[in-house]
Amino acid sequence: MVPQSTPSARRRYVKIAEAAEYLQVTDRTIRQMIADGRLTGYRSGGRLVRLDLNEIDGAMKPFGGAA
Incomplete structure (x- = not known):
């Protein structure tokens, strides 16, 4: 039996430009x-490069007073 993948576990690949827009930074x-x-x-x-949005979210680390 194959385990069902949850939406959060599914890879969501995006182009570099889309990742930049997602993080509001430049390519x-x-x-x-x-x-x-x-x-x-x-x-x-x-030449085709993609990034996983789940990994981008996981790479974000809090800082400052609440961290």
Whole structure:
């Protein structure tokens, strides 16, 4: 029997531009975050790069007074 995947466990892949819009940063910032290891990029083919929105959400860390 195959376990049912929940919507939160399902991968939601987006383009770099879509990830940038989601975080309200530039494409360049997303590329830098991939380069320094803060985010994981998934390559399919030669140039096609996608990011998982669940991983982006998981990478966000609180800071400041409430942290």
